[in-house]
Amino acid sequence: xxxxxxxxxxxxxxxxxxxxxxxxxxxxxxxxxxxxxxxxxxxxxxxxxxxxxxxxxxxxxxxxxxxxxxxxxxxxxxxxxxxxxxxxxxxxxxxxxxxxxxxxxxxxxxxxxxxxxxxxxxxxxxxxxxxxxxxxxxxxxxxxxxxxxxxxxxxxxxxxx
Numbered sequence: 001x002x003x004x005x006x007x008x009x010x011x012x013x014x015x016x017x018x019x020x021x022x023x024x025x026x027x028x029x030x031x032x033x034x035x036x037x038x039x040x041x042x043x044x045x046x047x048x049x050x051x052x053x054x055x056x057x058x059x060x061x062x063x064x065x066x067x068x069x070x071x072x073x074x075x076x077x078x079x080x081x082x083x084x085x086x087x088x089x090x091x092x093x094x095x096x097x098x099x100x101x102x103x104x105x106x107x108x109x110x111x112x113x114x115x116x117x118x119x120x121x122x123x124x125x126x127x128x129x130x131x132x133x134x135x136x137x138x139x140x141x142x143x144x145x146x147x148x149x150x151x152x153x154x155x156x157x158x159x160x161x
Contacts, residue, residue: 003054008037008147009140009142010146012032012137013136015028015132022131040152047066052136055136056136057134062132067128078119079118079119090117092109096108108121
């Protein structure tokens, strides 16, 4: 009886991610492990992997609403450089964490100007329709501890520090 992907399974998959223009955004041949049913991966992808078995391949198209969200212009901030840590070596793409009334937010450095920087609270893939080419590499039952913690432990999984 081969296992199928369902809630409480630890799934390993390799993937190739492209945007709508066909450009490669990310890929991993080493299987990425996640705990199915705990929102460890974007909802649009998790939904499409449900019911697959080991060795299955699938092309999945994920709209922004089920991926990294739609693009929100209101999440773009001009911040004086004096507000950033002085030792930070400013590089486009680096992440800053900030606490907001809604909780912690990650801001990405979008542009460096003379006296200020532009920070963007949108995920770099916000607004993108994502095209995943996925191959299932492994499926196993999650341990009780993994289910309690809500993520995979061990090699390829989440590490506690």
